[in-house]
Amino acid sequence: MISGTGPALNWTDTVTFWRGLWSEPVNHSGGPWTEVVASQCASITPIDPVIITPHDVAEAVLRAPNWKTPGLDGLHHYWLKGFVVCHTMLARQFQEALNQKSLPSLFTTGITHLVPKDQDTIDKIP
Template sequence: MPNRAVVRALNPMLVTYLEASRDLCETDSILFGAAVAVCRIIGAKLPMAGRSTTQSSAILAWRKRIEDRIAKARALIGRLTSFRSVNNRPRIMRTVRMAFAGTNISLYQPDITQKLTERIKDLMQKIAAWGKWIRRFSERSRRFNKNRLFQSNQKRLYKSLERPKVCGAGQGPDQADIIAFWRGLCSEPVNHSEALWMEVVASQGASVTPMDHITITPEDVAEAIRRAPNWKSPGLDGLHHYWLKGYIVCHAVLARQFREALDQKSLPSLFTTGITHLDS
């Protein structure tokens, strides 16, 4: 987590830039730049693929290490099996020597075949133990997620249990075709059905009292941000709520620019455009 002291130290420096900000887009860019500056100061890693977020399947670090061990052990078993089948290529010999490094076993002793068999069995037992560890954790995580989903949304849980799992073995759709499909769908002009009931609703709405003018204060901005999650997936701007909470000098500027946006009845695209994830 970024150092709060560094975030507080940058607050006075942002005043000059925020006072010169003309709209919400400029304020967003200033805050994003300040967030990047803090990450660089504390040495945090930054994504290099742009500011927008992408959906990815995160793998736990310890699980990745175990999977790497399994892959290396399987590769070593293959080399040892090749050497046992009288394959004396230099690369195979070098790998076998490294496998028996630190032991008193020579590659030219009479019982080397037995030693190779024992070593291969030992590696296979380790692979089985590591795989069982991962499967046990996956099963526990699956049960935990189902129990939590049962407490929060039983309907969704039952639907997930009834829905058959389809594994796509073939090639997925082309990216250009997907983009063309959704672009054509979203670009299609809207033809509303001018039904009679719409006129009735419009006439009923004429008697509704217009809403009073909204006054947004810095306290309103601070209160709205206070309830927001710190690191939940951001929008197109890539700015998390944590930075809006830390840079308190931006609250007054945001309140003023929100009022101006409401008066002008216009919002920048980063407030009205979302991110769509296509899950095959």
């Protein structure tokens, strides 16, 4: 569909839809399939431990786009590229997450931005 040619966006319905998706806690139900997957994975050889260094963080940050929407920390990659003193702390935090075999909720939390495609939509935003 070409922007602006479809039915008008109902702002309330859109917000309700996305809020329903992202605001509800996830309830994963275990079932017999989990045992099947576990048995299939039993023969997989574990990989060697991964060590994340400040150099690894620096390389990843340098490849990242400068001004894409930041995460919950609010920092754009542009700033992380210049704050090299943060690379050691970030490497340590990533390493701790790997060693604990669980991720802090901050690592899996995101932000959804509704981007209006035309002026008519923008005019309807409260």
